[in-house]
Amino acid sequence: MKKNIQYIVILLVSSFTLLGAPRRPAWVDTPPQEPQLYQGFGLAEKSGSAEEDRLKADQSARTEIIQEISSTISSQVSSYYQETGAANEENVDIFTSLSSTYAVATLEGIQIVDRYYDRRKKLYYSYATLSRAEFQAQMTRRAGEAQLYARERFLYSKQALKDGNISAALNHLSEALGHVLVAQSIVKKHLNGDLNNDGITEFLDIGLSHEIATLIHKTHFVKFSGDGQKGERDQALPLPLTGRVFFEHDGVEIPAANTPLAVTLDGATADFSSIVNTDSDGNYAVRINRLVSASSPTPQLKVHFYLPHLSLLSGANAKDLAILISGSANYNFSMDVAASIKIFVRVLEEINGERVSKSKSEALLIKALISQKYKVIDAMRIAQTVSIDDLDFSLYYEEYDTMVASLAPHASYAIVGLISSETSSTGTMNYAYASAKLNVVDLKTGRILSTGSQPDIKAAGNTEKKANTSALRKCSYAAITDIMRGLNTALK
Numbered sequence: 001m002k003k004n005i006q007y008i009v010i011l012l013v014s015s016f017t018l019l020g021a022p023r024r025p026a027w028v029d030t031p032p033q034e035p036q037l038y039q040g041f042g043l044a045e046k047s048g049s050a051e052e053d054r055l056k057a058d059q060s061a062r063t064e065i066i067q068e069i070s071s072t073i074s075s076q077v078s079s080y081y082q083e084t085g086a087a088n089e090e091n092v093d094i095f096t097s098l099s100s101t102y103a104v105a106t107l108e109g110i111q112i113v114d115r116y117y118d119r120r121k122k123l124y125y126s127y128a129t130l131s132r133a134e135f136q137a138q139m140t141r142r143a144g145e146a147q148l149y150a151r152e153r154f155l156y157s158k159q160a161l162k163d164g165n166i167s168a169a170l171n172h173l174s175e176a177l178g179h180v181l182v183a184q185s186i187v188k189k190h191l192n193g194d195l196n197n198d199g200i201t202e203f204l205d206i207g208l209s210h211e212i213a214t215l216i217h218k219t220h221f222v223k224f225s226g227d228g229q230k231g232e233r234d235q236a237l238p239l240p241l242t243g244r245v246f247f248e249h250d251g252v253e254i255p256a257a258n259t260p261l262a263v264t265l266d267g268a269t270a271d272f273s274s275i276v277n278t279d280s281d282g283n284y285a286v287r288i289n290r291l292v293s294a295s296s297p298t299p300q301l302k303v304h305f306y307l308p309h310l311s312l313l314s315g316a317n318a319k320d321l322a323i324l325i326s327g328s329a330n331y332n333f334s335m336d337v338a339a340s341i342k343i344f345v346r347v348l349e350e351i352n353g354e355r356v357s358k359s360k361s362e363a364l365l366i367k368a369l370i371s372q373k374y375k376v377i378d379a380m381r382i383a384q385t386v387s388i389d390d391l392d393f394s395l396y397y398e399e400y401d402t403m404v405a406s407l408a409p410h411a412s413y414a415i416v417g418l419i420s421s422e423t424s425s426t427g428t429m430n431y432a433y434a435s436a437k438l439n440v441v442d443l444k445t446g447r448i449l450s451t452g453s454q455p456d457i458k459a460a461g462n463t464e465k466k467a468n469t470s471a472l473r474k475c476s477y478a479a480i481t482d483i484m485r486g487l488n489t490a491l492k
Contacts, residue, residue, distance in 0.1 A: 255282030450486025
C-alpha cells in the first residue's frame with residue numbers, strides 16, 4: 001500500500017511538471033513556410049542573466065534578417081545595373097556598405113514574435129519576422145529620403161565651392177549620387193527631382209554626375225617630379241611621384257587642399273598606397289615602396305580623384321566617365337625586370353649513371369640567362385655558406401624544402417635539374433638517348449613555377465663518348481629553350 005502511494009505521488013508530480021513546462025514551438029526545429037516574411041532565428045546560451053540572454057537571442061534573430069535583407073539589396077543593385085550594362089563585380093562591391101546601411105535601417109520594422117527557453121539544453125531561442133510588404137514600403141520611403149538627401153548634399157556642395165573646398169564639394173555630390181544609385185536600383189526606376197531649384201525636374205543621377213563632371217573638368221593636375229624614372233624589381237622607385245592639383249573657380253585658381261586621390265598602376269604590380277591626400281597647398285606625393293613584377297617594360301601610374309561612389313558610371317555613362325577620368329596625372333617609368341632578378345643555377349649531368357665533373361649544360365643555361373640580362377648565381381659563389389653535396393642530393397631527388405631554405409638568402413629563383421644520357425647501342429655507329437628535367441623554383445614560396453622536360457633525345461657518334469656528348473648537348477638546348485620560355489612567362 002505504501003509503495004502504491006509513492007507511485008501515485010511521483011506520477012502526480014511528473015504530471016504537474018509536464019503541464020507547467022512550456023511546449024517546444026515547432027519553429028525551433030523547423031522554420032515555418034512563410035514566403036511573405038523575412039524570418040530570423042536567434043540563439044543564446046544561458047549565462048546567468050535571463051534578461052540579457054533573451055536580449056542576445058533577440059539581437060541574433062534580428063541580425064539574421066538584416067543580413068538577408070542586405071544580401072537582397074546587393075542582389076537587386078547588381079541585377080538592376082547589369083540590365084543597364086553598368087555593373088561588374090568590383091562596382092557592386094563598392095555599394096555593399098550602402099546596402100548594409102539600408103538593411104540596418106529596417107530594424108524598426110522587425111518584430112520578435114516568439115521566444116522559447118530549453119531547460120535541458122539551457123538555450124534561449126528567439127523568432128523574429130519582417131513583412132516583405134513592409135520592407136518594400138520602407139524602401140519606397142528610403143527612395144524618397146534619397147531624393148531629399150541628394151538635394152541637401154547638392155546645396156552643401158555649392159556652399160563648399162563658395163568656401164573654396166573642392167574636396168568637400170565632390171564628396172557631397174558623390175555620396176548623394178551613391179545613395180540615389182542604390183535607392184533607384186531597389187525601386188527599379190530612375191529617381192527625379194529639382195536639384196538647383198530652377199523649377200525643372202530631372203533624373204537625379206544624371207544631374208549629379210553632370211555636376212561632378214563639370215567640377216572635375218575645371219580641375220587641373222600639374223606634374224612636378226618623378227616621371228621617367230628607372231626601377232628595379234624588389235626595389236623602391238628612387239624618387240616620389242609628385243604634383244599639384246588646383247581648380248578654377250570664378251576665374252581664380254584655388255589649390256585642391258586636403259583632397260583624397262586614387263593611385264592606380266598599369267603594367268606592373270608594386271607595394272604602394274592606393275590613396276594619397278593633397279596638403280593644404282594642393283600638393284601630393286606618391287611613393288612606390290617596392291616593385292614586385294611587371295608585364296610591361298614601361299608601366300604607367302595614374303593619379304586621379306578618389307570618388308568610389310561613381311564606379312557604376314563606368315558602364316552607364318561612358319561620356320561622363322571620360323570627363324571624370326580626364327582630370328588626372330600620368331607618370332611613366334621603365335623597369336628592367338630581368339636585370340633585377342637573381343637566379344641560382346645548378347644543372348647536373350650524367351653519362352651511363354656516372355656524374356660528369358663539369359656540366360656543359362649548366363654553362364649553356366648560364367649563358368642563355370646572361371644574354372637576357374638575368375643576374376646568375378652559381379654553386380661556386382655560395383659554396384662557403386651552402387653545402388654543395390647536400391644541395392646536389394636535394395636536387396637529384398627533388399626534395400626541395402632544404403634546398404629552398406639554404407638558397408633563399410642568395411637568390412629569388414632557382415633553376416635546377418638533371419640531364420642524363422644512356423648509351424643505346426655500339427658498333428660502327430654509336431647511339432645514345434638523353435633526357436632532361438629542369439625546374440624553375442620560387443625560393444620565397446618553394447613553388448615550382450615552370451618545368452622544362454625533354455625525354456629520349458637521340459644522337460649518334462663514331463664513338464660511344466661522342467654519341468653521349470652529342471645527346472647531352474641536343475637535350476640541353478631543347479630543355480633550356482623550354483625552361484627560358486617558361487621562366488619569362490612566369491615572371492611577367
